[in-house]
Amino acid sequence: MPRFATGSCCFREPFILQGYDEREWELFYGQLRWELSNNPELTWFASVLNLSYSDLPSYLKNCFLYCGLFPEDYQIERKRLIRLWIAEGFVENRGPETTLSDIAACYLKELVNRSLVEVVKRNKYGRPKRFQMHDLVREISLTISKKEKFATTWECPSSGSIWDGSRRVSVQTNSNLMQIARSSTQLRSIIVLAEEVSLSLFRDCYPCFRLLRVLCLRHCHIQQLPDNMSKLFNLHHLDLGYTKLKEIPRSIGKLSNLQTLYLKGHILELPSDMTMLKKLQHLLIDVGRFGTSASNKVRHLELLQTLKNIEANVSLVKTLDA
Numbered sequence: 001m002p003r004f005a006t007g008s009c010c011f012r013e014p015f016i017l018q019g020y021d022e023r024e025w026e027l028f029y030g031q032l033r034w035e036l037s038n039n040p041e042l043t044w045f046a047s048v049l050n051l052s053y054s055d056l057p058s059y060l061k062n063c064f065l066y067c068g069l070f071p072e073d074y075q076i077e078r079k080r081l082i083r084l085w086i087a088e089g090f091v092e093n094r095g096p097e098t099t100l101s102d103i104a105a106c107y108l109k110e111l112v113n114r115s116l117v118e119v120v121k122r123n124k125y126g127r128p129k130r131f132q133m134h135d136l137v138r139e140i141s142l143t144i145s146k147k148e149k150f151a152t153t154w155e156c157p158s159s160g161s162i163w164d165g166s167r168r169v170s171v172q173t174n175s176n177l178m179q180i181a182r183s184s185t186q187l188r189s190i191i192v193l194a195e196e197v198s199l200s201l202f203r204d205c206y207p208c209f210r211l212l213r214v215l216c217l218r219h220c221h222i223q224q225l226p227d228n229m230s231k232l233f234n235l236h237h238l239d240l241g242y243t244k245l246k247e248i249p250r251s252i253g254k255l256s257n258l259q260t261l262y263l264k265g266h267i268l269e270l271p272s273d274m275t276m277l278k279k280l281q282h283l284l285i286d287v288g289r290f291g292t293s294a295s296n297k298v299r300h301l302e303l304l305q306t307l308k309n310i311e312a313n314v315s316l317v318k319t320l321d322a
Contacts, residue, residue, distance in 0.1 A: 064116055078108065086104060086259070088214060091103050216239040278297075
């Protein structure tokens with residue numbers, strides 16, 4: 001069983017429901033959030049986890065709560081999580097001697113050492129590659145997130161309004177995202193983990209997205225991007241991986257603050273305007289071709305750190321080598 005730490009104290013998850021049959025376990029698990037607040041055998045557990053959260057340094061609290069935006073048992077990629085934290089502005093700049101990615105990696109290591117996230121997969125060199133939150137820890141994080149209006153998850157759609165003023169939302173079921181968008185003008189992150197999403201929301205709800213820094217539409221069944229997405233001037237992280245997109249509009253070059261652009265999937269060609277993204281640090285794509293004119297502009301992407309899976313030509317190689 002996993003262990004959780006608060007300060008120098010550790011404890012093991014209690015095995016308090018001995019004798020429950022499978023159906024009773026399913027019922028208990030389905031109302032886990034309520035049980036943590038109302039079951040006297042679990043309230044002490046929630047209290048200790050809350051104390052563990054309170055014991056976190058201020059720079060780690062947001063990072064911890066952000067992990068709860070992903071579904072139960074979801075394996076979070078290390079690099080993805082680090083880039084999301086940086087896009088949100090959670091990572092402190094500690095000077096030119098170290099990068100924000102290195103600092104974020106230290107944050108992640110500290111959360112692991114405190115048993116608030118678990119390493120579930122390592123690379124061949126033994127470095128942590130994927131992480132996971134224990135279900136109970138995640139439930140506590142969601143309770144704190146809702147209380148502090150940090151974030152909310154939409155796991156069970158309902159006919160009524162579910163918005164609580166949170167600044168971030170994780171949509172985990174096919175549902176009407178329009179309802180969420182129209183209810184808040186303070187959105188910082190939208191992470192869509194469902195497949196169906198109507199892009200008309202960007203036309204109808206753009207005023208609600210002006211502060212948006214993170215937009216993740218990975219695996220969504222979208223075939224084109226609306227033109228007004230280029231007006232999201234504050235956007236730092238755009239994830240369009242494994243969608244049904246086959247091309248990216250030239251207007252994407254207007255996203256002047258974009259740091260990460262994830263395009264893995266079926267993109268056939270990149271527009272030359274993409275090289276106007278002067279703050280771009282990470283460009284990830286499966287198949288892409290830069291035209292000769294675009295290759296000559298890559299040298300202007302002075303902050304580019306990751307250029308992954310690009311179909312290169314001689315011009316591009318010479319540019320990167322310059």
